[in-house]
């Protein structure tokens with residue numbers, strides 16, 4: 260609610276519960292806002308660590324960007340507050356937790372589950388790109404699962420408004436497209452590349468250009484050294500879609516609205532997302 264955006268929150272507004280996870284910058288707790296009984300996730304960040312890592316501007320940009328985004332497949336950031344030592348993010352609670360843990364447990368997803376996730380991510384990214392926001396860090400660690408099994412993109416810590424495109428290194432290399440790995444200018448089509456990487460990883464359990472050494476991964480990305488293992492068996496429609504997304508020339512990647520019309524998505528994605 261807009262009230263949530265303006266109100267000066269403090270920790271005494273919440274009953275804080277169990278820790279949900281430990282991130283690099285701090286922990287996330289289950290919490291209940293006392294007056295509304297609304298369940299949220301509270302991410303606690305230590306100012307010293309934010310300062311040491313010089314990411315305060317990124318955090319400010321994330322809060323600014325997220326305050327304008329409303330989409331069923333984007334985890335809400337309701338607001339934030341701070342005290343002497345910490346910054347608190349008030350986040351939508353994703354009841355079924357982190358997607359990457361689910362992927363580790365299942366090893367890989369069925370084509371129906373993978374296509375349903377890819378379609379909902381495509382719809383969320385179409386929405387973001389429509390608002391000139393590119394996420395730039397689409398990977399399993401930034402995806403959560405809601406109470407009805409729906410996917411939620413979280414952690415816009417690396418997102419930018421495309422007007423002021425920055426060239427900053429993101430997390431793992433695996434999901435970066437050639438133009439980011441070669442640190443050239445990049446645009447919304449970077450998210451199409453990352454979605455193609457994700458689609459491959461949902462179906463095979465590993466990202467396509469994974470290698471022991473960073474230098475090897477770098478080479479495989481810039482050469483788009485795309486291979487499909489014989490196991491698990493994956494339909495040629497799925498391979499066709501992935502091959503149309505993992506294209507070096509960013510302008511030739513399959514546009515997201517075309518992805519939603521691709522036969523693999525049409526035949527496999529659950530329309531409810």
Ligand SMILES: O=C(O)Cn1ncc2ncnc(NCCc3cnc(NC(=O)Nc4cccc(Cl)c4)s3)c21
Nearest residue numbers: 279280284287300314317318352353356413414416
């Ligand atoms: O807690 C878990 O590990 C998993 N989990 N399980 C359920 C659940 N429900 C909601 N949220 C969870 N986790 C937090 C997800 C985030 C969303 N937005 C973020 N933004 C951010 O961290 N920004 C940020 C931090 C430090 C520096 C900078 Cl520059 C930016 S983190 C949940």
